[in-house]
Amino acid sequence: MFGEFLINKNLISVEQLEEALSVQPIAKRKLGRILVELGLLSQNDCDSALEAFLGVKSEKEFYSVISERNDQSMFVKLVIGLEAGYLLLRSPNVLYLSRFTDRLVQEAEKHSPNFEVKILTFEQMDLLGRMVQAPISETKEITLVSEPSAPVISGPTPYRELLLSLLSKAKSLNASDVHFDSTLDGLAIRFRVNGDLTTVKTIKRELSQSFLTEVKAQTGLPLTVIGSPCSGAARFADLHLKVRAQSNGQIHGETIVLRLIDEEKTKNATIDSIGADDVFKDEIQKALGASSGLILMCGQTGSGKSWTLYSLLMAIDRQSSKVITIEDPVEYEGPGLMQIEVSNGKITFDEALRSSLRLDPDVIMVGEIRDEKTAELAFKAASTGHLVLSTLHTNGAIEALTRLKGLGIAEDLIESNVRLISALTLRKRLCENCKIAVDTELVSKFSEEAISLAHSEVQFFTRNVHGCSHPDCHQGATGRVLMYESINQSQAREFRDGFMNPGFRSLKQCALERAALGVIGIEEVSNV
Ligand SMILES: [Zn+2]
Structure with missing residues (x-):
């Protein structure tokens, strides 16, 4: 992480990092900014360290990525800011996007030859403080469509497998809803069965954002909106299940609730x-x-x-x-x-x-x-x-x-x-x-x-x-x-x-x- 990077570069001591981390839950600001405010790091050192850490310049890039999936193919649509000296692609799910990386970079460079292409994780983007969407007039769209037969792309990710196994378990228990609640420690997954909530699984904080992104991708929730109320819907044909999704932000991250509708029960x-x-x-x-x-x-x-x-x-x-x-x-x-x-x-x-x-x-x-x-x-x-x-x-x-x-x-x-x-x-x-x-x-x-x-x-x-x-x-x-x-x-x-x-x-x-x-x-x- 960024803190360790600063220690390795001899810019701060372990004690100074601990001091900054101890005030972070109260200050609720980026680590770099806290270090600067505490006088432990100069603004210049902070900026250049951040650039070195991320491998990009932290200025004026606007981006957004929308990924979608349907039965035949999967495609990633990129909306790219054109003002910057290079191009940033925000990966909604690093694991999911990593399969595309080479083609994505190739395609993006072909469309915008003057841009250098970088793919960043959510955490890296967060450090840049660039959770904004580009104005449409300044953006350009690239759509990559995978061949329906491409097995490497149609295969499920571990996150998708986890979601499917949770839904299957929820259905067998006759659960009415599945809750994904971000907490201080990570993600709590709970089922509502017979009107009561029961925790069935918790996921560590490091993995929770990627998993939540997969849940959003699979349930029709917009990937680029974080922290505002959204709704989506999806059908899981193999499970005979329809899902209505609601998401919203809260202080520890996102909350997603899936209402499960059993198609067999509905039909009969x-x-x-x-x-x-x-x-x-x-x-x-x-x-x-x-x-x-x-x-x-x-x-x-x-x-x-x-x-x-x-x-x-x-x-x-x-x-x-x-x-x-x-x-x-x-x-x-x-x-x-x-x-x-x-x-x-x-x-x-x-x-x-x-x-x-x-x-x-x-x-x-x-x-x-x-x-x-x-x-x-x-x-x-x-x-x-x-x-x-x-x-x-x-x-x-x-x-x-x-x-x-x-x-x-x-x-x-x-x-x-x-x-x-x-x-x-x-x-x-x-x-x-x-x-x-x-x-x-x-x-x-x-x-x-x-x-x-x-x-x-x-x-x-x-x-x-x-x-x-x-x-x-x-x-x-x-x-x-x-x-x-x-x-x-x-x-x-x-x-x-x-x-x-x-x-x-x-x-x-x-x-x-x-x-x-x-x-x-x-x-x-x-x-x-
Ligand atoms: Zn019993």
């Missing part, structure tokens, strides 16, 4: 895939049988409402009905659906909904009712012969009624159009192999509501957080099970009159029933 979705009991399935079928009206799924993020809504759409005959979805972003791609994405910022939910109504749909799915305009249009569509499906970000079904009124929808309109409002939440399904029976006298510690049941000889269980050897068991759970509460049209009217239908079963009651059946742990009841 039916009403049965939501994990509901027969009562709930009947309610859904009945609501879907209506030719118009509104079906609402409510719950927090991660409550299973998007998946439930998608499964509902898959239960509709899409040959004889035109089904349009408006989503931010499209999460599951379904056959026979016209899916409109509003996440690009060019169009809002209400604008997309208004234009969709002109496309003569039978069924419209609106990803979320967030504002008054969308709520108004959704009810307008529902009351003019369309079946509208949507979600609301509320905890309960009764709360959803209040929320709709808060969004300016008249009670009459709600009562005449609501077919079904369901609130959902997911709870861990106990592993039958290792669940632990809870003594009757201990039940009250977990749930007040369960005490009388426990005294009438209902056996409750709790999760064995250490798990067992059963292949489906992850920390004592085998996936998750759906809890729900529902209000149908006639119940919506009763709530207005202040009359509570004895048939209404709350989320908590639903959870208590599941716990009494030993499907979920008793500890899951109190927080519903």
Whole structure:
């Protein structure tokens, strides 16, 4: 590294380097600058040492490299600053680019004969402090396309292999997300399984940037943007997996989160895939049988409402009905659906909904009712012969009624159009192999509501957080099970009159029933 280089050149002592390194975490500046500020190195010595260390002059070079990959070939596109006396190529991934080095240098020199070509690592670039992109007018593009048959280029890098093995493992564990979080020590890789994060691997700091770059290259995230929010998407055909990627900067480096979408699960979705009991399935079928009206799924993020809504759409005959979805972003791609994405910022939910109504749909799915305009249009569509499906970000079904009124929808309109409002939440399904029976006298510690049941000889269980050897068991759970509460049209009217239908079963009651059946742990009841 640069510090050792300075010691070898007799410009600073080991003690001076240690002093500078000790203030670096606080000063958050380049080592050279700290040494100059501490009076341990002159600016001139620092500049010439940096030039000698990097083998280039540290001035006025602008560059950027965009590398892309598709199924047939891999190519590297270079955008090169033309002002400099020589040319810099920033390598997004040294390992990946090293296969191209000779051809890259040749091509670049051919296009810009007056330039001397250098390839620098991220760390070297960082030392130069040149993490900027050239203005387009001053740049020139060179595209190197590899022959599809060139085996040396199409072969996977160790980083790619690592990513693929992580994704494969995540899929086998039924993980919903994979997190790559830069920390002080390196990179923490975690899976979200059954709603909980588990660390599966850590990567040393020296390797983490190259690996993150490979993750970005593979998941459609821009390689040249560091520290700003970005999104990307990719498909891993061999794994039958789609991935939606989000990245952002934080104080220790970058954070990337991959949302995993299992293509096989998506393709085979039916009403049965939501994990509901027969009562709930009947309610859904009945609501879907209506030719118009509104079906609402409510719950927090991660409550299973998007998946439930998608499964509902898959239960509709899409040959004889035109089904349009408006989503931010499209999460599951379904056959026979016209899916409109509003996440690009060019169009809002209400604008997309208004234009969709002109496309003569039978069924419209609106990803979320967030504002008054969308709520108004959704009810307008529902009351003019369309079946509208949507979600609301509320905890309960009764709360959803209040929320709709808060969004300016008249009670009459709600009562005449609501077919079904369901609130959902997911709870861990106990592993039958290792669940632990809870003594009757201990039940009250977990749930007040369960005490009388426990005294009438209902056996409750709790999760064995250490798990067992059963292949489906992850920390004592085998996936998750759906809890729900529902209000149908006639119940919506009763709530207005202040009359509570004895048939209404709350989320908590639903959870208590599941716990009494030993499907979920008793500890899951109190927080519903
Ligand atoms: Zn188990």
